[in-house]
Structures are given as structure tokens and as C-alpha cells.
Amino acid sequence: xxxxxxxxxxxGKHDLVITREFDLPVELVFRAFTESELIExxxxxxxxxxxxxxxxxxxxxxxDDKGNVVFAADGVIHEFIPNKKMTRTFEMYNTPFxxxxxxxxxxxxxxxxxxxxxxxxxxxxxxxxxxxxxxFTQGINWAHNQLEKFMSKFK
Amino acid sequence: MNLRRDxxxxxxxxxxxxxxxxxxxxxxxxxAIAANFDTARPTVSKHLQILTECELLxxxxxxxxxxxxxxxxxxxxxxxxxxxxxxxxxxRFNKLEALMKNYKPKK
Numbered sequence: 001x002x003x004x005x006x007x008x009x010x011x012g013k014h015d016l017v018i019t020r021e022f023d024l025p026v027e028l029v030f031r032a033f034t035e036s037e038l039i040e041x042x043x044x045x046x047x048x049x050x051x052x053x054x055x056x057x058x059x060x061x062x063x064d065d066k067g068n069v070v071f072a073a074d075g076v077i078h079e080f081i082p083n084k085k086m087t088r089t090f091e092m093y094n095t096p097f098x099x100x101x102x103x104x105x106x107x108x109x110x111x112x113x114x115x116x117x118x119x120x121x122x123x124x125x126x127x128x129x130x131x132x133x134x135x136f137t138q139g140i141n142w143a144h145n146q147l148e149k150f151m152s153k154f155k
Numbered sequence: 156m157n158l159r160r161d162x163x164x165x166x167x168x169x170x171x172x173x174x175x176x177x178x179x180x181x182x183x184x185x186x187a188i189a190a191n192f193d194t195a196r197p198t199v200s201k202h203l204q205i206l207t208e209c210e211l212l213x214x215x216x217x218x219x220x221x222x223x224x225x226x227x228x229x230x231x232x233x234x235x236x237x238x239x240x241x242x243x244x245x246x247r248f249n250k251l252e253a254l255m256k257n258y259k260p261k262k
Contacts, residue, residue: 005245007237020248028255042251135239136163 009132014125016132018118026106026114030083033104045071054080058088075099083108090120097131098123162233165209170194171202175211175225182215182224 009016022029032038036047045060054077062071072093079087083106090100101121108114122128165171170192177183177191189199203223206212210229215222232238 003241003245005241005248007241007244009237018244020244022248022252022255024252024255024259028258029251031258032251032255038254041254042247044247132240133236135243136236 009128012125014123014128015119015121016128018120019115021109021113021115023113025112026083026108029114029116030106033086033106034080049074051077052080053077056080075102096127098127100131162209162211162229163239165206165211166233168202170199171206174199174202174206175230178212178223179225182222184220184222188223 005018005020007016007018032042034050034052036050039045039047039050039060043060045062047058048061049057049059051057056077057074058077059074060072061069064070073090074093075089075091077086077088079085085103085105087101087103090102091098100123103119103121105117105119106114107117120128122131166175173192174188177188185200185203188203189196192199203212207214207223210226211233212223213226215224
């Protein structure tokens with residue numbers, strides 16, 4: 001089966017490309033990326049600020065059940081062309097990942113389908129690899145915790 | 156909630172990693188696998204069950220015996236560390252797609 005979302009990250013490079021095709025017209029995909037109440041619903045973050053314009057700034061945050069901030073990121077939009085392109089910086093708080101440059105291109109395929117291309121450039125190869133490994137590491141850690149809980153029932 | 160379906164949980168456990176290494180060279184019965192460990196037989200069975208549910212192992216009936224063998228395709232998925240990153244984005248974009256379908260103009 002052809003994968004709908006593809007990630008291409010070549011060895012020894014400090015960038016990566018995410019592509020995805022949608023069964024949606026390009027206008028709707030662009031809205032999902034640029035309207036606060038929509039971003040919140042699919043990204044799972046709170047959008048504290050999102051100025052959808054050139055030189056606009058944005059700020060996302062995610063809190064756990066107790067109200068602790070578990071993720072926060074912000075940046076500035078450098079290029080904003082509706083239904084075509086958005087270029088922005090992305091910086092996650094309290095991480096060593098540096099500032100990323102994110103270039104997202106929106107492309108219509110047919111009247112009802114479209115494709116996005118997110119090109120992310122990191123400050124270094126090491127930072128890119130750390131970000132790539134994050135869900136992998138989290139997967140393992142999460143698994144360890146759940147496994148301990150789960151297996152303690154069989155002691 | 157079926158936590159056992161997660162392949163990363165499966166490989167997070169040292170005994171299960173040892174089982175995978177063992178079965179990688181040849182398909183074995185549960186008894187033959189258990190013989191390699193000091194762990195109690197029911198515990199090994201539980202590990203086999205988890206590995207099978209995660210599709211890292213496959214069962215094959217030969218006569219009265221069930222042999223376990225490795226599912227190379229699934230193992231490759233785990234070996235690729237980018238896969239969880241891709242899955243994370245795939246899930247987000249699936250959500251986006253489902254959400255935005257509600258905004259489609261009615262024809």
C-alpha cells in the first residue's frame with residue numbers, strides 16, 4: 001500500500017521533507033494550517049497566538065491534566081501566500097533543538113485533492129537527528145512505563 | 156485499550172528481545188523457546204503472546220505443534236527509527252483530513 005505521509009531524511013544532512021496527499025481541496029488544507037481553532041483540533045495543542053500574515057508571530061502550548069506545560073513552541077511567519085506557501089521559524093522551549101526553518105508548500109492536485117510539502121531545515125545534523133528520534137525514544141520510554149505497570153500484574 | 160499492540164513496547168523488554176534473537180535464526184515451539192530461559196513457562200507464554208499480537212512473531216501449525224517464526228516485514232519497520240516520526244505525522248494529518256471534510260461545501 002502506498003503511504004499517504006512520507007518522510008525523507010537523508011543521512012548526513014540537516015533537513016527533512018514531509019509530504020502528504022489529502023482528499024481535500026487545497027483551500028481547506030491551508031485553512032487547517034492557518035486558523036487557530038482548526039490547528040488546535042488536529043495538532044492537539046492550545047494556540048495562544050497565530051497571526052496569519054507576513055511578519056506575524058505564533059505561539060503553541062500543550063498542558064497535561066494538572067496544567068503543567070509539557071510542550072511550548074513559537075516562531076515568526078516570514079512568508080504567507082494563501083493556498084500556496086507559508087514559511088516560518090519554529091522553536092521549542094527548553095530543548096536543545098535550536099531554531100528550525102519550516103517551508104510549507106500547498107499544491108492542488110485536482111479540485112478535491114491536494115498535496116503539501118514541508119521542508120524543515122535545522123541548525124545542525126545532530127539537531128535534526130534528535131528531533132527525528134524523539135517519537136522513537138518516547139515510544140520506548142512510554143513502553144517501558146506501561147510494561148512495568150502491565151507486567152506487575154503477573155508478579 | 157490494547158497496549159500490547161505497540162511494537163515499541165514489545166521490543167522494550169529484554170526477555171522479548173532475547174526471544175526475537177532466538178527465533179530469528181530458526182522457528183521454534185513455545186517449549187523450545189522457554190527452555191532457553193530461567194523464567195517460568197507462563198511468563199514466556201505471555202511474552203510470546205505479546206510478540207504475536209504485535210505481529211513481530213507469527214505462529215505456524217505443523218502437525219500438533221505450533222512453531223513461532225519471525226515476521227521480517229514488521230521487524231524492518233521497527234528497525235527504521237524514522238517510522239515512529241512518520242506515524243506521528245500520519246496520525247495528525249489523518250485527523251486534519253477527517254476534521255476538514257466537515258468543511259467541504261455540499262454539492
